[in-house]
Amino acid sequence: MKWLSHCLAASLICAGAAAHAQDYPSKPINIVVPFTPGGVTDVMTRQIAAKLQSDLGQPVVVVNKPGAGTMIASAYVAKAPADGYTLLMAASSLGIAPSLYKTTANYDPVKDFQPVSLIASVPHVLVTGKQLQASSVKELIATLKKDGKSATFASSGNGTSNHLEGELFAALTGLKMTHIPYKGSVPALTSLAGGEVDLLFVDIAAAQPFLDSGKVRPLAVTTKTRSSVLPELPTVEESGLPGYDAMPWLGIVAPAGTPPAVVERLQVSLQKMKAASDVQEQFKKMGLDPLFTKPADFGAFIVSDSAKWAELIKKSGATAE
Numbered sequence: 001m002k003w004l005s006h007c008l009a010a011s012l013i014c015a016g017a018a019a020h021a022q023d024y025p026s027k028p029i030n031i032v033v034p035f036t037p038g039g040v041t042d043v044m045t046r047q048i049a050a051k052l053q054s055d056l057g058q059p060v061v062v063v064n065k066p067g068a069g070t071m072i073a074s075a076y077v078a079k080a081p082a083d084g085y086t087l088l089m090a091a092s093s094l095g096i097a098p099s100l101y102k103t104t105a106n107y108d109p110v111k112d113f114q115p116v117s118l119i120a121s122v123p124h125v126l127v128t129g130k131q132l133q134a135s136s137v138k139e140l141i142a143t144l145k146k147d148g149k150s151a152t153f154a155s156s157g158n159g160t161s162n163h164l165e166g167e168l169f170a171a172l173t174g175l176k177m178t179h180i181p182y183k184g185s186v187p188a189l190t191s192l193a194g195g196e197v198d199l200l201f202v203d204i205a206a207a208q209p210f211l212d213s214g215k216v217r218p219l220a221v222t223t224k225t226r227s228s229v230l231p232e233l234p235t236v237e238e239s240g241l242p243g244y245d246a247m248p249w250l251g252i253v254a255p256a257g258t259p260p261a262v263v264e265r266l267q268v269s270l271q272k273m274k275a276a277s278d279v280q281e282q283f284k285k286m287g288l289d290p291l292f293t294k295p296a297d298f299g300a301f302i303v304s305d306s307a308k309w310a311e312l313i314k315k316s317g318a319t320a321e
Contacts, residue, residue: 024084024262028059031087031252034073036066040122040205040286041250045089047282048119048252048273055269069097069159069320071105078112082255084262087116092161092248095306099313100159100320109306114258115298117270118251120288123227124165124201126236127216131195137220138240141173144198150176152197154188157181159320161248162188164309165201165222167316169236172244192216203248204229204287222246229287249305250288251298263295 031049035041042064049060065073070093080086088094090113098105107113126137134140144151153170155163158181170177180197182188185206192200193215201222210216220239221227224247236244252270254263273279274292283290293301312318 022261024259024265025056025058027085028061029056029085029087030061030063031089032063032065032073032077033089034066034070034091034093035064037064040203040288041089041091044120044250044283044286044288047279048089048270051273051276051279052266052269055272056265068104069093069101071097071101071107074109075107077253078107078255080255082114082257082259084254084258084266086255087266088113088253089119090251090253092122092305092309093159094253095302096159096161096164096309096313097320099306099310100318110299110303112256113253113302114256114263115295115302116252116254116263116266117295118249118291118293118298118301119270120250120283120290121223121227122161122203122248122250122288123229124162124203124222124246124248125207125211125230125233126169126199126201126219126222127189127192127207127210128199128219129192129195129197129216132198132217134219135217136234136239137236140199140219141175141240144175145173150178151199152178152180154180154182154191154197154200156185156188156202157183159318161246162201162203164312164318165246166199167318168244168246168312169199169201169241171312171315172241189216201246208287222248223289228289229284247305249291249301251291251293267295 031045033042033045046062049062053060074094077088095109134143153166185202188200189210191197220236221233222236224245270292
């Protein structure tokens with residue numbers, strides 16, 4: 001009888017969860033953004049939220065929780081009820097931060113989240129200053145190796161994606177490189193334009209004014225394939241460095257245990273945006289390549305991306321403590 005009562009209780013719980021999923025959503029949904037208002041991630045999330053709200057028939061609210069290398073927002077969502085009403089617009093740092101902040105990370109990027117959709121890639125571009133006479137990645141590597149001294153690369157701060165992109169470049173080329181962190185992309189770009197550092201990996205949106213004015217020279221994009229934002233630029237790999245692939249990303253995840261029917265409902269709504277011309281145009285203006293993948297594909301990507309950067313962080317000794 002006890003066994004029967006346990007089975008009955010379990011059946012009732014499953015039935016309740018299924019009924020809940022069928023009613024979803026029945027109240028406002030929060031999408032937590034791990035950055036301050038006004039940035040690319042925040043603006044993009046608000047556009048996504050407006051589309052979701054129109055399709056789902058419930059308010060979709062953007063909640064900004066910046067800080068601690070995005071770990072504050074990530075930990076908050078990881079501990080939220082797994083009911084689909086608290087989502088995270090995760091960035092690449094979701095999988096990177098636990099390796100960088102070894103003593104403070106309090107979530108697992110794979111076990112604590114249910115992937116919903118990889119929304120966009122954030123192509124970065126390798127740029128140099130006018131002091132280096134190199135028109136390709138191959139020429140840049142040859143020039144830096146010929147000088148024989150330690151090259152310098154800037155970033156927007158310790159532990160950022162462009163910091164790790166520089167470390168990956170150093171690892172694959174064998175170059176001696178010194179990392180120079182700045183407080184943001186614009187100060188790093190200004191320093192590069194002034195000839196104070198040799199190179200920088202940076203998001204296209206931040207680099208665009210410097211590219212338009214000719215203050216820095218673009219050589220390649222960091223992603224595996226060319227970007228629709230700057231299609232004329234080759235990838236780092238095809239331009240002279242085999243094996244180089246770095247794709248900063250943005251995607252929606254929910255707490256682990258979120259009912260499959262809820263994930264499917266969100267996924268169906270997000271897939272409608274994939275072919276929307278206004279979404280394509282808006283993303284391009286922000287330097288983003290839209291992706292809108294399926295949950296399983298996104299989950300596999302998080303696993304591989306987290307492992308890739310964890311290995312690099314261990315080898316390079318990079319830290320953000």
